[in-house]
Amino acid sequence: MDVTSGIRARRAWLSWEWLKGPERWTRAEVVKDCATAAVLALLGLPLEELTGGAWWRHTLAVVSVVLLTLLRRRLPAGTLVAGAVISGVLPGAFLVTILLAWSAGRRIIGVTRAVVAFTLAFALEVGVGVAAEWSVTRPLWVAVFTTLVFLATTLMPGLASRYWHQRRTLLHALQEHNAQLLRERAMIAGQARLRERQRIAQDMHDSLGHQLALISVHTGALEVDPALTDRQREAVGVLRQASVGAMHELREVVGILRDGVEAPVAVEEAAQPAARGVAGIGGVVEAARAAGTDVGLRVTGTPRPLAPACDHAAFRIVQEALTNAYKHAPGAAITVELRYEDDSLVVEIANGPAAAAEPGEVVSGGQGLTGLRERARLVGGMVHAGPAQGGGFRVAGVLPYGAEPAGAAARGPGDDFGQLAAGLPGTPGMPAPMDWAAVNRELAAGGVRDAGRGSGGVALGCGIAFAAVVLLLIVVVALIALLASSADNAYIAPEEYDRVHVGQSEGEVRGALPNGDSIMTSGMDRKGPVRPMGSSCLALLSSEQPGLNKDRVFRFCFKDGKLVEKQTYEVEQGE
Structure with missing residues (x-):
């Protein structure tokens, strides 16, 4: 039982690792993704409702949005293509394409893969849209409108995300490069100081060491001079001990300056007074007493x-x-x-x-x-x-x-001066941080070759996005104007429908009615009752509609130059 539970837990962990992909995916990010999916699903419900979708379509749209949102990290290109297809079939899942495009723009590795993924998504979205609306309106209108929607909701977020991510990557690389330069500068400064310390140590060893050695030799010779009294010999001994101690200290200081460590103590020096610490204070006091x-x-x-x-x-x-x-x-x-x-x-x-009276001149540093x-x-x-x-x-x-x-x-x-730590960002002693505003201006001006390419890409992406938005606005305005101008060719009053009788000539009927050349009536003649065999029909809309979600259609069918049938029926909008 424990083995089976362990295998199941391992499989669950492996599936979770596969789902989150190479990115760091915390619980907070999972909750954020689920909340984003819920918001997109709720916003898509009205779109599905406008098309008269059944409950199972609503459910399928919600499930699709959740799955695509969670899978977009692991399968950015696949979810982008799947979202393009699903949004053409389920309008309730349409808004998720914006999130999928943003995610795919920064996660698809390689320009070629990104171009292939977005091109395939565009072709499938247009193809599915044309196939779904084939019997409702003209395919050209659907293709043009779907293309503009794709530019605004898929291509624009994808380009913005890709170049924004590249810009962040470039700035991060610049920051790391700057930190590396600071560390290298600190290392160079440390090496320069180390060389200077070695030079100072050599000078001290050559000059002070020689003088102290002479003092020690002469005081040692003077100490055994039989002409000195005991009191004088004792004072000379104190001087000799002081010179020997000074030589020991000089050797240690030279070792610290040269290598950063204390000089090794020779065996014959081990018998000297305790090291310079609290334990050596007593020896200093005794030496002072011996000097009087x-x-x-x-x-x-x-x-x-x-x-x-x-x-x-x-x-x-x-x-x-x-x-x-x-x-x-x-x-x-x-x-x-x-x-x-x-x-x-x-x-x-x-x-x-x-x-006693203080001497007139005291040597002091x-x-x-x-x-x-x-x-x-x-x-x-x-x-x-x-x-x-x-x-x-x-x-x-x-x-x-x-x-x-x-x-x-x-x-x-080996870092006596703390230079390595000083070169790291965020540590005390670090040099003034880089002015990143100046870096941004340099990137925008193209002062650095790599930065120029990044800023040019951002400008290109923003330019394409802006052009897409402007083009979409122009087309929307043109569609509104076209609908307004073609409304006269699409509507008739019920009284006009009643005045037309079966058996009238086709020329007489068409001359009394609008020509029906409008996007609003496109495909309406193929809906409703079955048309007479071999006839051509004219479909118009009633000026008095039965409801918000329904259209009343007047259809006139002609054959052999005469009106052979007229029908009135209601059509659900979006069918």
Whole structure:
């Protein structure tokens, strides 16, 4: 039982997949298609009623509209041809041809297939219309009128849909091309920056590395000089350790600039103080104390791990604040405090007033505090620097525990500057979007070869559609004028019918009556009672009609130059 149910479910799923075709067909679109079919079916009921259709014709028209609407995605050409045939037989399904033409115009692949499909639909629609109205009116009139209707209700929506879809496809291709150009431009900019970083790294390595190496060598040699006192030897050792640490930092910075990753740590360097993070703050404080500066370190709260970027930022804040204190307040006591609060780490460095006179010239780049603020901002924190109460200076930073550098989520491997993400539409940092109004104007002007073909096709389709509408209006006006002018040739009063008697000569009768040369009486002589054998008949309409859906016909039949029969009968309109 389960296997049978599974097979049935699979068949139903396969049929559903076949029905929706290659397009994405959601439940909302299914509901929209069903609602559209219902509206078209309801609008077609009055057309079927005007022709006096029976209930089964109404039902068949509704079913046809629903089926053609649902199948138009999978079989655009087939439904177009079927709709042309069905609309000629069932007037209630006539309006669905507009929807089928619109759908076929954008879904039929290839110009040749589209031309064949629309030509076949036109031939069948005209042929079915002529066959259905053969006994009612002249075939030429039916062919002309059906052709104009086909132009207005089938060809015009098909052309408009096809070229509108092609225009959308072209604009979408332009958008994708623009996005690709933005990505390529971002990649080129990233490569240019990477080359510049490598150049800067090489310059730093060649210049600063050489100078720091000289400082390390000379301080190492000075440290073992027997002429120095213990106090001097200790100070020289601090300088040597500082130069070695500076070389390690320079190597890491050069590695980051060159490859985007930290430089590997050698085995002999592993014994150096902890990495530049919260764990390394104690070593910085101890080095300052060894240099003779009064520095105190206080830690409150429960220590918690920080994200690498925040950990490094905390170390840099302490390092930069101590450097500023050395420069601007030499000899002053310094306090370093780390407070582990619930949601962030607070790093505070405060120093008192300078114990000695401030030197006249202090070497400073003026970018230290600015760099700290930017570093903290990138990890979601903040830095405040300013005078403290009672004199001195205070630097405080607030750093979150789990923050990552701004834009890290958007960066991919090897994308240090976020350039790849910046090149994607809809992402922060993207260049100004393209002016699509200007693109539309360029397409209309034919500035691009492919775009010119698309805009020319749209203009051609709109021109054909406009010409078809104008031609249809002209024909409708001409038909109205023709009907009005031919009304005198189609109607007689009942009194005129009564004055004519059987046995009168054909010339006398035709001279007293209109000639009946009117589209309104076309085919009326073949309706009603059987005509006398070998006779020719003249059918006219009564000026007094029995109802809205009926016509009263006066028929006069002639044979051998005499009137042999006259009949009056009623005909349902549309028969």
